[in-house]
Amino acid sequence: MxxxxxxxxxxxxxxxxxxxxxxxxxxxxxxxxxxxxxxxxxxxxxPSYDGRKRAVLDVPVVLHPEACSGCGACSRLCAFKAIIALGDYPVVFPEMCHGCGGCLEVCRRGVLGAGKRELGEIFWGRAxxxxxxxxxxxxxxxxxxxxxxxxxxxxxxxxxxxxxxxxxxxxxxxxxxxxxxxxxxxxxxxxxxxxxxxxxxxxxxxxxxxxxxxxxxxxxxxxxxxxxxxxxxxxxxxxxxxxxxxxxxxxxxxxxxxxxxxxxxxxxxxxxxxxxxxxxxxxxxxxxxxxxxxx
Amino acid sequence: MSLIAVSAQGDTPEASVDPRFGRAKGFGLYDPSAQYWSYLSNDAAQAQAQGAGLAAVELLARAKVTVVLSGSIGPKAAVALRAAGIASVEGADGQTVRQAVAAHLEMPQRGDAKS
Structure with a gap:
């Protein structure tokens, strides 16, 4: 339980x-x-610790700005304004990202790649x-x-x-x-x-x-x-x-x-x-x- | 072709400049060539739990604003404004929207060279 x-x-x-x-x-x-x-x-x-691990979140990074068509699909999908399409290619605000990965899914031109944001660490052990x-x-x-x-x-x-x-x-x-x-x-x-x-x-x-x-x-x-x-x-x-x-x-x-x-x-x-x-x-x-x- | 936006606490040129950018009540818009005033509500951006400044930048970009006057603009909104090619001027609070626009138009134009 x-x-x-x-x-x-x-x-x-x-x-x-x-x-x-x-x-x-x-x-x-x-x-x-x-x-x-x-x-x-x-x-x-x-407790005595059995392990510690760095915890990260997958966030988008702009890998190929030249490939962007400016369609804005990534920006429309993001509920948190972590990625917005204003100029020739999207601007990412990684600290706003909740890590859903949706923008990477909707981009058909491979503009975005997977990056990491460090969240902290997790630890575990026994008392x-x-x-x-x-x-x-x-x-x-x-x-x-x-x-x-x-x-x-x-x-x-x-x-x-x-x-x-x-x-x-x-x-x-x-x-x-x-x-x-x-x-x-x-x-x-x-x-x-x-x-x-x-x-x-x-x-x-x-x-x-x-x-x-x-x-x-x-x-x-x-x-x-x-x-x-x-x-x-x-x-x-x-x-x-x-x-x-x-x-x-x-x-x-x-x-x-x-x-x-x-x-x-x-x-x-x-x-x-x-x-x-x-x-x-x-x-x-x-x-x-x-x-x-x-x- | 220039279009000036001023963060505003009300929908007339006599309203006070809203010192906040992202959570401004709205934006007074002035088109100097047509000498025409209009107003853009910022309700949608204000309703954002996060990213109000970024939503406001999107709003202004869609309206084809070229320069924005406000009290202070947050770091993320400033990045987005640059990406959108919108010039920005801070420290415009403490006066009416009309006064802010007049003061801006009297200044030697730098960032807003197209006007």
């Missing part, structure tokens, strides 16, 4: 929850950090079971190149890597999604069996949970909520979840000792009753996903 941990608002505790779930999860699993703009899951899971994590935990993630504006193509490559790892050695997937409700977050929660939204009970937290539910929870994917820093604000998240028929699967209290432990990189499953809470959360997620996984 595939579970994605997401949130509208940043800093609600996605990685904290993903780390704890990944550590206590029974059986083989891959923890996937899809927040390629600011990956941090590896800081908590401290040790030394400090109490249950065995058979692998990790995959990516890091966007500084200056690169588009994270979705890299997120797709991270997903491909995770799928390769699963093909080698099957297991469950725990995705740490990027924050927000735009393309990167949507791309990370694609094709998951269960969605877990982490929210904090503040006006900001409520607002962004609302956005996340509208953007990410399609109604087809079973969705649950974890309230983090419960007791910090008011009952707004509970009321919202009740109204929208979203189960609250766990509530992590707003406590100084938890915050201090998190700041030191200590996972939740090392903190007494929170371990039990995380184990219950893992069971609830499996139950929520069951109808989909069985189908």
């Amino acid at each position: 595939i579970v994605a941990i997401a949130s509208g608002k940043g800093g609600t505790g996605k990685t904290t929850i993903a780390t704890a779930l990944a550590r206590i999860w029974d059986g083989p699993r891959v923890a996937v950090d899809m927040d390629v703009e600011a990956p941090n899951l590896h800081l908590f899971l401290a 040790g079971a030394a400090d109490g994590a249950s065995p058979d935990l692998r990790i995959a993630g990516g890091q966007l190149r500084i200056g690169e504006a588009m994270s979705v193509p890299l997120i797709r490559q991270v997903r491909t890597k995770a799928n390769e790892m699963l093909a080698e050695h099957p297991g469950d997937v725990i995705i740490d999604a990027p924050p927000g409700t735009s393309c990167p977050a949507l791309s990370a929660v694609r094709e998951v069996d269960v969605l877990l939204l982490v929210a904090e009970p503040t006006p900001f937290g409520l607002h962004d949970l609302g956005l996340a539910v509208r953007a990410l929870a399609s109604g087809r994917v079973p969705t649950g909520v974890v309230v983090n820093r419960a007791g910090l604000g008011d009952d707004c998240i509970r009321a919202f979840c009740h109204k929208h028929d979203l189960p609250i699967l766990a509530e992590i209290p707003f406590r100084r000792d938890i915050a201090e432990a998190c700041a030191q990189g200590i996972p939740l499953d090392h903190m007494g009753e929170l371990r039990t809470m995380m184990e219950t959360l893992a069971r609830s997620l499996r139950e929520l996903a069951e109808p989909r996984v069985a189908a």
Whole structure:
């Protein structure tokens, strides 16, 4: 099964929850950090790396400008204005390209060739079971190149890597999604069996949970909520979840000792009753996903 | 034959110059030989999630504009304008479209030698 941990608002505790779930999860699993703009899951899971790979995107380059008839087919096809035909031959803006390859397909005169844009890198490895994590935990993630504006193509490559790892050695997937409700977050929660939204009970937290539910929870994917820093604000998240028929699967209290432990990189499953809470959360997620996984 | 485009916040020559090029509301067009004003809406480019400046260049190229006056023009739009053979002048904001055109026509013509 595939579970994605997401949130509208940043800093609600996605990685904290993903780390704890990944550590206590029974059986083989891959923890996937899809927040390629600011990956941090590896800081908590401290894996030993099996590999790193430069990630590139295929973009067009103008190889034979003299062959251009100025038909404009490439420019009309491109939804992102990455290639425009204005003068005698097309002008390419590789940083705008999403890499669909359509312009190379429609050009009948061989004006364009395949070039590369560096997106960043992807990495993969395995986490040790030394400090109490249950065995058979692998990790995959990516890091966007500084200056690169588009994270979705890299997120797709991270997903491909995770799928390769699963093909080698099957297991469950725990995705740490990027924050927000735009393309990167949507791309990370694609094709998951269960969605877990982490929210904090503040006006900001409520607002962004609302956005996340509208953007990410399609109604087809079973969705649950974890309230983090419960007791910090008011009952707004509970009321919202009740109204929208979203189960609250766990509530992590707003406590100084938890915050201090998190700041030191200590996972939740090392903190007494929170371990039990995380184990219950893992069971609830499996139950929520069951109808989909069985189908 | 020259055709001057000015990024504009409204559809008359008395509108303020829009300091933005790609996300300008529209373009005031002036044909000096015919002494004729017209207006080109930039709605389509404004609706672009990305590449608004490039869409605006395409719009101006189709309209056969030869020189564009604006506040500032982004680096990608500047490349596209050069490819399209359209001259550009930045720093034209802070006045009306009519004033910008008048100031441009008073200047010694360099990039717009054809006029």
